Amino acid sequence: MRPAPFVFVAALTAFAAPISSVAFGATPSPDFVRDVRPILEKHCYECHGPTKQKSGLRLDVKHAAFHSGDGSAPNILPGRAADSPLIQFIAAANVDDRMPPEGDGLTAAEIATLTAWVDAGAVWPEGVDTAQLEDKRDHWSFKPLTSPEPPTTRDSAWPRHPIDRFVLAKLEQESLRPSPEAPRDAWLRRVSFDLIGLPPSPAQVAAFAADRRPDAYERVVEELLASPRYGERWAQHWLDVVRYADTHGFEVNTERPNAWPYRDYVIRAFNRDTPYDRFVKEQLVGDALGEDTATGFLVTASVLLPGQIGKDEPSKRLARQDALDEIVTNIGQTFLGLSVSCARCHDHKFDPISAKDYYAMQAFVAGVEYGERPLRTPDAEAARREIAALRTRLAAADQELAHFSPLAGAGVVRPMVNARENVDRFAPVKARRLRFTIRATNSLEPCLDELEIFGPASGNLALAGNGATVTSSGDTIVADRHDLKHLNDGQYGNTRSWVSNESGRGWVVVEFPAEQIVERVVWGRDRLARLTDRVPTDYVIEVAGDNGEWRSVADASDRLPFDPADKKSDAFRRAGLTPAETDAIDKLVTERRNIERRLAAETDRQRVFVGKFRTPDVIRHLSRGDPEQPPAVLSALGNITLTPATPEQQRRQALADWVATPENPLTARVMANRIWQWHFGTGLVETASDFGRMGTKPSHPELLDWLAGEFIRSGWSMKHLHRLIVLSATYRQSAAIADRGLRSVDSATPSTHASAASPSFPNPQSAIRNPQLIDADVRLLWRFPSRRLEAEAIRDTMLAVSGRLNLTMYGRGFDLFDKRGGLAGFKPVESFKGEGLRRMVYAHKVRREREAVFGAFDCPDAGQSTARRRESTTPIQALNLFNSRFTLEQAEAFAADVAREAGPGADASRQVQLAYTRTLGRAPTPAEQADALAVVRTHGLGPLARALFNSNEFLFLP
């Protein structure tokens, strides 16, 4: 479709071409600077100029004008206006296609000028551009690490080691002085929360106060770093970044039951001080390094499960692309501090990352699937052997038990149907197929979690693994839960079950590869004994031999009627049996249950959600029809390209080797900065996951490089950086915003920065400078920047000071809601005991559902990566922390435990003393004591505990 004005102009120029336009009296061939650029400037540069480059198109710089533009480049074809997208866009007849999208568009004359210019060869002289394309690679973080010398400072007494010299030099530059050292007890409380996420115990406070040895501070730090609590605290920081959760996210948000081994791996890695370069490699290619669980990193994101993805091809492709995108995003952000995924649709607007770079990165992980894989650790191998042995024992027990089940249809009344497990025994019969038809249920569509069929001396003939196939009347499919194939997959439970698509009815047929002799069918709705709805209460079992005729072998007619109130019924009826027989049954039943329980546990031990690896997908630069994109590292940072034939694991290995080297300018810087941020609340680079050109510049560039260098020199030891930081004079400063630290060091040499802040400076009277006015955000660290504790630290601390914290480490998470995953409507657990009193890092993390009390304290929802926790203050937080049952219960427990410690007959004063010491690590002042006593005497310790838990002193790092 050719716009009308264009036809006219084309005709004109074609006509005009051979003859001098001057002689013809028409406009001379348009000059770029005089005629063309003003038009572009007027209509185009707002969106395609120096500040914005919509759709990647930039029209104010020659090179870009001829080459840029997503999808439509090149936009200017010299000599061919009719084919040039630029002209087609401005002259489009359809308003919806026309550029610019708003307003009246270009005048016919303007269109004519541009068209004539393009047809005349689009002459764009060199050197006329007012702007220049920047070299996006010219950026501090892409340059090699420098080895700066710690600067000399005027005050040589304050610095304890190099960190302090860098910080002080900057303060001196701004004519500021550091704050005085924090009191010992404040530092102890600060470093304790910081390193282990819990306050020091009263005994630790007393011991430290009394410890006058010169290395008392160092001893505390070593003790904290050696504590297993350290890994629990610091793993949470890492899990925030990689957006770890125990559900799959999106609409269905089902449980991801074996994700937690990755969480445990992170805790262990921090506790062991796994060198960071090794830590990176393990997470990318741990399967090659003996750390199978570490690759959980690759698959931490939300993902659509097969049942949620559309059956149409575009849906499938998009879902796979999204899944791969999340992996690339995670790698780019976490390790390199770069937002690579912007380049998925177009070259990165600010950073030197092209769409080609992006797809080359994707190719490294193109063989990664979200899913579980069997672990290959010795522990898991043992579990698998154990599983095989247990299965044999289970079969033997069943065989024996079978003797006690009455034959169906033999005139004996059989036990009623139950939800867990039912046996139908009949005389051995030849069968090629067996049909189980349900005629009624206790509720809804019927569910069978497994249908097992046995012969006189055989294992389960119905297993898919034995070649049996299944068909049904119709299925309700729910991803990772209900599917026909679950009927004979050898796995029990609701999440591995079949559900009919009709209420109260349905049938399934199991077909064997060849005719078999069968004599027993074992079936249930939920062998894990959790659910009791959807139970088939009326059914018939039929078999057909090779001849195809169905005959009934068992049905519900001789069973006792179903009684929902009877919870105890099992597959055996003991009436009429001798005591010895009853005993034998009971023993067998108990043994069976134990075996089943162990089977479930062992199964958990050997499968983990850490990604599955397969032949990589062919990655193409999307929607451009380009040839295959081989794996290659970001072109701005290296030139490693693999061949497309490189096998899956070697791809990840190559990527890991490239990320985790001292030569990579980003890796050490990004992690050193994260560690700094987790100590001080803000990083030297404020945007911890963005070291690109849109990120903030480091406040102390030399210090960052020095730290990164020190990190590498120490063998990438994170604990080494912790020691350096928490023992520094910088970290030991008081948090107070007082005027003691405000005095200018040398009022004769105000910095330019300061002059800008207060134009009247210098003035002898203004020698005292208020750092609050110069640096309210404390980026220069003239004091310790205090901050509110995170959700986890608040909850853990409330439990700890109440004497209730359960320090069990590792394993499956405890529940915060009434269910571990699912569509919606999560009901929060309000009252916790046992497992629920563990540290919050061990909570089963349901993506998107914020914990009912502490979620409001800026707990990430594991949707996107959280490089740094926000610190918001809301009335909802106040309501939660003041009124929730959690708080009230801990207050009550706290009161009881304090009363117990105070001893019988202790007076209220003693109790108040103890309450303060436990929660705040100090004794109350006389005034506080008086306030508290007045309340305690009337209402007991409960309200005091509640107030302490809500107090600012309790909730903030000192």
Place this chain on the structure above:
Amino acid sequence: MTPHSAEHLSPGGRTLLDRRQFLSQSATALGSIALTNLLGGDGLLASPAPGAGLRIDPTRPYSPRPSHFPGKAKNVVVIFCAGAVSQLETWDYKPELIKWDDKPLPGGPAVTFQGPAGNLARPQYEFRPRGRTGKWVSDLIPHLAELTDDLAFVHSLTSKSNTHGPAENFLSTGFVLDGFPSLGSWVTYGLGSENQNLPAYVAIPDPRGVPQNGSNNWGPGFLPAAFQGTTMSSKDPVRHLAAPGISDAEDAAARSLLQRMNARHLERHPADDKLAARIASYELAARMQLSVPELSDLGSEPAHVLKAYGADDTRNPDKAAFAKNCILARRLIERGVRFVQLFNGAYASGGKLNWDGHNALKEQYDIHAAILDQPAAALIRDLRQRGLLEDTLVVWCTEFGRMPFFQKGSLGRDHNPDGFTCWMTGAGVKPGVSHGATDELGQKAVQAIHPLYDFNATILHLLGLDHERLTFEHNGVQRRLTNVEGHLIRQILA
């Protein structure tokens, strides 16, 4: 209300006052200090530099902030129909489909989201012309249909996903992935709220359950938690409004003890805004404890109002409960709450609890429409009668549409992200306009195609917010509700 001088304020309030040079304030019944006017009333916040996110004062996250330019609307009610309402049974009349009923679509897709496609199917309800505009609207929603002259329809919307989860993310956050801030969070981040005694942003789930993508629809993503939607409904009040089993006397004792603790602490740590902000937050919470029960108490609503909304319908408890949610929405708007999201339709349930009509569309839509129609129409009328529609924008939306053909072997339609309808009415919206169109069978948008980005950009515009300037830095990107997309749909603006 007694005027008090600064000496009577709590230290938290005093710090704020000293800083803000405020002079007087009033106390609440609870003895806490009302910072309402203080927090709401001063316009000292610097307007943001272009492209650099807003700076939110931590002591006053909800204080009203100036819009980018004068907006027509101050508040928003979003009626969010979860499960994907069929455009063909509601607003997008396709007589051609009647002719094609039960015939295969030539060249149509063999397989769509849920499986093989069946034959084309006529609209399952009768349509008739409505009002002055004579626009044809379905009998499925007779009450809403009566408002046709006031509504501005966009018939040519498209979504980036045909799966409920990602598509509800896309509608609510502008991204198909999990973890991005919702529209309501962006709006309250941008504008704060007019009422400091209530949450700035309230999400009201359907009485039958929360929508398919749950809290993502009102989540703050990476914005500060202050901008998360607070959920409440006529059935479920705000959590933790009171301490269970604690007497008033004990409660007051704990509260005043806490106040004294924090006051002494602040004296030792003067000038610390964060501490002052926390103190203020407890005082706001105390106000909320008083305001929320009053807000949720529908006992003061006269019988004729309950009747108009259908809140008295004893035969249809789901409808009555949804009607009460609608009344609650009006009460929130009346009180200056910035953003109210009213959900109709719950989670995935084979179309039983929401608009996901795959199998038995007509049977299920009869049920859902009876719940939605009268209460939602009454809400719009009531807002207008009270003059609230002058500065309130009402948006009706759903995550995508449905196919013109039935699924093979079923009586329902599959997901269709390529052309569907949403509408707006109220402040700043041109009444009685139908913009854009799908093809003659209603399968794909063909005229004035608008990805949902455009719809969201237009909502922000009506509030005086430029979708390209409302940004927040997250991991290296100045994030926006509209990603790098979005064009205003000017044709529906008044």
